[in-house]
Amino acid sequence: MRTIRAAAAGAVVMSLALAVTACGGGSSTDGGGSDDSPKELTYWASNQGASIEIDKKVLQPELDKFEKETGIKVKLEVVPWSDLLNRILTATTSGQGPDVLNIGNTWSASLQATGGLLPWDDANFAKIGGKDRFVESALGSTGTQGQDPAAVPLYSMAYALYYNKQLLADAGISGPPATWDQLVADGKKIQAKGKQVLGAEGANVSENVHHVFTFAKQHGVDFFTADGKPDFTSDGAVSAVKQYVDLMAKDKAIPEGNAEYAQNQSVSDFAKGRTAFLLWQSASANLKSQGMDEDKYGIAPVPVRSGTPGTGAQVNSMVAGINLAVFKNTDNLDGATKFVKFMTSDEEQKILNKAYSSIPPVAAAQADPAFNTPANAVLKDTLAKSAAALPQVADESQFETVVGTAVKELFAEAAAGRAVTTESVKARLEKAQQQMPTK
Amino acid sequence: MTTTVTEQAAVRKDSPGEADGPRRRPGRIRRIGLPYLLLLPALILELLVHLVPMVIGIVMSFKELTQFYIRDWGTAPWAGLDNYAMSVDFNAPVGEALLHSFLVTVAFTLLSVGLCWLIGTAAAISMQDTFRGRGLLRALFLVPYALPVYAAVITWVFMFQHDNGLVNHVLHDQLHLTDKPSFWLIGDNSFYALLTVSVWKGWPFAFLIVMAGLQNIPRELYEAAALDGAGVWQQIRRITLPSLSAVNQVLVLVLFLWTFNDFNTPYVLFGKAAPEAADLVSVHIYQASFVTWNFGAGSAMSVLLLLFLLIVTGVYLAVTSRGRRPADA
Numbered sequence: 001m002r003t004i005r006a007a008a009a010g011a012v013v014m015s016l017a018l019a020v021t022a023c024g025g026g027s028s029t030d031g032g033g034s035d036d037s038p039k040e041l042t043y044w045a046s047n048q049g050a051s052i053e054i055d056k057k058v059l060q061p062e063l064d065k066f067e068k069e070t071g072i073k074v075k076l077e078v079v080p081w082s083d084l085l086n087r088i089l090t091a092t093t094s095g096q097g098p099d100v101l102n103i104g105n106t107w108s109a110s111l112q113a114t115g116g117l118l119p120w121d122d123a124n125f126a127k128i129g130g131k132d133r134f135v136e137s138a139l140g141s142t143g144t145q146g147q148d149p150a151a152v153p154l155y156s157m158a159y160a161l162y163y164n165k166q167l168l169a170d171a172g173i174s175g176p177p178a179t180w181d182q183l184v185a186d187g188k189k190i191q192a193k194g195k196q197v198l199g200a201e202g203a204n205v206s207e208n209v210h211h212v213f214t215f216a217k218q219h220g221v222d223f224f225t226a227d228g229k230p231d232f233t234s235d236g237a238v239s240a241v242k243q244y245v246d247l248m249a250k251d252k253a254i255p256e257g258n259a260e261y262a263q264n265q266s267v268s269d270f271a272k273g274r275t276a277f278l279l280w281q282s283a284s285a286n287l288k289s290q291g292m293d294e295d296k297y298g299i300a301p302v303p304v305r306s307g308t309p310g311t312g313a314q315v316n317s318m319v320a321g322i323n324l325a326v327f328k329n330t331d332n333l334d335g336a337t338k339f340v341k342f343m344t345s346d347e348e349q350k351i352l353n354k355a356y357s358s359i360p361p362v363a364a365a366q367a368d369p370a371f372n373t374p375a376n377a378v379l380k381d382t383l384a385k386s387a388a389a390l391p392q393v394a395d396e397s398q399f400e401t402v403v404g405t406a407v408k409e410l411f412a413e414a415a416a417g418r419a420v421t422t423e424s425v426k427a428r429l430e431k432a433q434q435q436m437p438t439k
Numbered sequence: 440m441t442t443t444v445t446e447q448a449a450v451r452k453d454s455p456g457e458a459d460g461p462r463r464r465p466g467r468i469r470r471i472g473l474p475y476l477l478l479l480p481a482l483i484l485e486l487l488v489h490l491v492p493m494v495i496g497i498v499m500s501f502k503e504l505t506q507f508y509i510r511d512w513g514t515a516p517w518a519g520l521d522n523y524a525m526s527v528d529f530n531a532p533v534g535e536a537l538l539h540s541f542l543v544t545v546a547f548t549l550l551s552v553g554l555c556w557l558i559g560t561a562a563a564i565s566m567q568d569t570f571r572g573r574g575l576l577r578a579l580f581l582v583p584y585a586l587p588v589y590a591a592v593i594t595w596v597f598m599f600q601h602d603n604g605l606v607n608h609v610l611h612d613q614l615h616l617t618d619k620p621s622f623w624l625i626g627d628n629s630f631y632a633l634l635t636v637s638v639w640k641g642w643p644f645a646f647l648i649v650m651a652g653l654q655n656i657p658r659e660l661y662e663a664a665a666l667d668g669a670g671v672w673q674q675i676r677r678i679t680l681p682s683l684s685a686v687n688q689v690l691v692l693v694l695f696l697w698t699f700n701d702f703n704t705p706y707v708l709f710g711k712a713a714p715e716a717a718d719l720v721s722v723h724i725y726q727a728s729f730v731t732w733n734f735g736a737g738s739a740m741s742v743l744l745l746l747f748l749l750i751v752t753g754v755y756l757a758v759t760s761r762g763r764r765p766a767d768a
Contacts, residue, residue, distance in 0.1 A: 082710075086729060093509045110732070115510045203625060205712055257602040260624045262710055328510075394506065398731045405712040412625035412714060415601075434532035437505060437733060 033118065033326075033333035041074045041335050044087070046102040046322055048155065048356045050289035052078045058355045066342050072335045085397070091327065092116035099330040100339050103151055104206075105141035105321045106390045106400065112143040112150035113394035118326040118333075119148035128152065128341040138361035140389040141319050151323035152344060153361030155353055157281040158382040159210065159317040161300045167195050167276040176277075176300035180243070183277065183303050187253040190276045198247060199266030199275040202259040202411035205404030208244075210318050210390075211279065212407055215240035217315035217388055218305050223399060224391040232403060232433040233426055241407060242425045249414035253277075259408075259415035270297075281320045284357035284375060299375045301382055309386035317387040321361065359383060395437060402432040493745075500738035509734065522739035533727075537740060539715070540723040544699060547630065547719065551637045552694045556687070558638065559645025564679060567653055577650070584643035592707040595636045599623035599708075624709060629717040636704055641697070645690060652686035653679070688759045695755075696748060720744060 043063070049055045055078040063074040077098070079087055085107065091097025092114050103111060111117055118124070120142070125131045131139070138156050142149035163176045171190045177183040187197035201207040216223060221236030231237070248254035255275070258266060264286075270278040271290035279302060280286075284294065301309045302316035309316040324343055326336045342348060349365035359379050360366050371380060390396060406428040414420050499512070500522055508515035528534040562580060566573055583591065598605040600623075607620040623632040660678050669677065680687075702721040705713055713722050724744070728737020 089509065089729065089732070093512065095510075110506060114506050203710070203712075257620075260601055260622060397506075401712070401726070401731060408625070408712060409715065412622070415622055416626045431532055435536075435731065437731070 033330045036331040042098040044098040044101040045078045099336045105323045108143045109392040110397040117150045121148045151325035154324040155322045155358040156361040157320040158379045162278040184251045196255045196275040197253040198277040200254045200258045201261045203262040208404040208407035209400045228393040230436045232429040245410045249420040256415040259411040282357045315388045319387045319389045402435045406432040500742045504735035506732040522735045540718045540720045544720040548699045551698045554638045555641040555645045558642040563649035588703045627716045629714040633717045648690045652683045656682045
């Protein structure tokens with residue numbers, strides 16, 4: 001009797017397991033988009049303001065406006081950056097997700113490779129007014145070159161050097177530095193007055209990657225070869241990473257404590273007048289919410305090694321920004337397209353980018369005088385002349401993780417007082433490269 | 440969910456009564472079949488919640504499940520044993536990192552479980568005699584266990600901060616034990632930070648279980664021992680600990696499994712990229728799958744971990760039960 005029972009129980013287990021496994025194998029992700037629920041949309045917004053509450057306050061009136069125009073109700077969820085990519089991956093895997101979502105523009109190619117996002121071919125672009133409404137640099141960060149973009153640009157941002165006017169004046173410095181050498185030299189004067197020089201998020205993997213990318217450009221190299229293979233250990237890349245980490249290890253411009261920063265503590269330090277410089281994208285709204293008035297700080301282009309910002313080795317920022325994507329499994333394809341059209345319309349672009357102190361990627365909206373203030377002019381100028389897109393390859397997301405982590409570990413070593421040498425940097429980057437997928 | 444319903448129907452055909460098929464004794468079939476029928480809902484839920492994800496995980500570990508296939512992972516090509524080969528190739532970076540992470544986890548788990556057990560048992564024994572405020576102390580000791588993990592650990596993150604954390608304030612500014620403020624959340628010290636939080640969070644559970652175990656030791660044993668002239672230490676060694684051995688067997692096993700698999704503590708403490716010194720295997724696997732988008736390799740590592748824990752559990756139970764079996768039987 002016992003054997004029969006065991007066999008029966010085994011049969012139950014096996015049949016159930018097999019059936020459910022087979023079901024898990026993607027039956028729910030078969031379909032493309034449909035128009036099954038035309039009156040509702042779910043929108044995942046990224047956290048652009050100082051807090052999620054602020055984002056809701058900015059976006060909700062616009063969503064109400066959209067509902068009034070089209071009768072489509074948009075359910076808003078603001079997803080924190082720490083969760084956004086995981087949420088998107090989970091949604092892609094399960095097929096259950098939002099209709100429209102924000103993505104970091106550097107993820108475009110990686111997410112494009114999953115096939116989870118609606119490709120923006122000419123027909124789709126035509127529905128939102130055509131591709132040429134958007135500026136070129138922003139379109140460069142929407143997916144692998146030669147393929148239909150996986151998303152459309154929504155907000156554009158660039159890195160700039162934020163400086164505390166009072167601290168510079170106290171140290172007898174007449175203006176913001178244009179080169180790294182100058183920044184380090186100015187730093188000595190600032191330190192003599194008992195203040196810290198430059199804030200950084202040493203334990204924030206993405207921030208690290210953004211900075212070493214720019215340094216690599218200034219050293220004339222890329223982290224990927226032309227055909228998309230990782231190339232992290234070239235002499236240029238090693239010197240670039242070393243130069244960034246040396247800002248803490250050798251030049252002592254970045255305080256050691258910043259090695260463990262990952263929650264925007266460097267922005268608070270700057271807002272509280274502890275550090276004189278900060279490299280950040282679109283920090284104005286954030287600084288304001290932390291109580292720093294706009295006349296207390298200036299915005300200058302990120303330093304270069306020598307000369308002035310431009311193309312090639314004079315690049316001084318990544319093309320930062322947010323793209324708007326439509327989830328391929330949406331059950332309201334028509335509504336989702338309308339929503340993208342609404343969000344990228346000239347008027348909404350002006351409202352939203354003003355609220356987030358970013359630059360509109362829509363050419364016509366850029367003409368608004370609000371984007372010609374001295375502060376915004378620096379960002380606009382950088383985007384137009386001296387910003388480069390992060391590698392648009394499918395492995396970009398992995399690159400951010402492994403190289404960003406390598407830089408984090410190097411900062412930890414520098415903070416612990418260990419020497420950061422060309423060899424130690426190269427060893428870290430070698431390890432990072434070996435962790436990249438091999439295909 | 441539709442599959443569940445159809446499955447239920449399918450399952451009934453396989454139920455033992457019909458599989459057995461002896462039409463001569465219908466009463467007996469009913470008698471045997473009924474318990475299974477009653478168990479069926481629980482069994483199906485158990486399968487759905489526990490076994491099916493495990494099976495799917497095992498299937499995934501044999502697939503090349505990267506970002507290119509996650510949208511429809513049924514189409515991901517079979518990878519055979521490639522994911523496993525990559526995970527255990529200790530000369531290559533991926534395997535080397537996994538081995539390092541595994542060793543860190545073993546060291547961390549042994550220390551954490553040992554300390555949790557020691558502190559918990561010591562506290563439980565010292566709380567054994569009634570005194571004023573005992574109830575209050577017992578409640579106080581259980582607080583770390585009762586707090587939500589995230590809230591508790593994030594508080595530790597603030598305390599461990601380099602520039603204005605409480606730990607450095609006490610160790611450096613007040614006691615002058617260190618030459619300069621230490622880093623706790625990055626670098627080598629992160630191991631001790633993690634161990635501290637883990638023990639702080641884990642010992643109340645040991646305390647609770649041992650305390651419950653102590654209630655079952657007859658007082659007469661202690662009285663008899665005292666009459667025979669046994670001191671406190673002898674009483675603990677000869678009466679308390681042997682009487683607790685059954686409780687301890689389970690307690691240590693459970694603590695071991697929980698600590699070894701703990702994800703929340705290191706994740707909240709260090710974020711996605713844990714420092715090398717505190718790179719616990721659970722976070723390591725998370726990073727290998729979610730952050731580098733290679734779910735096949737992550738699943739293979741998880742399966743290896745599962746096998747390891749199964750072996751440890753089996754050996755542990757075999758060894759610890761050996762001495763007791765004759766007495767139990």
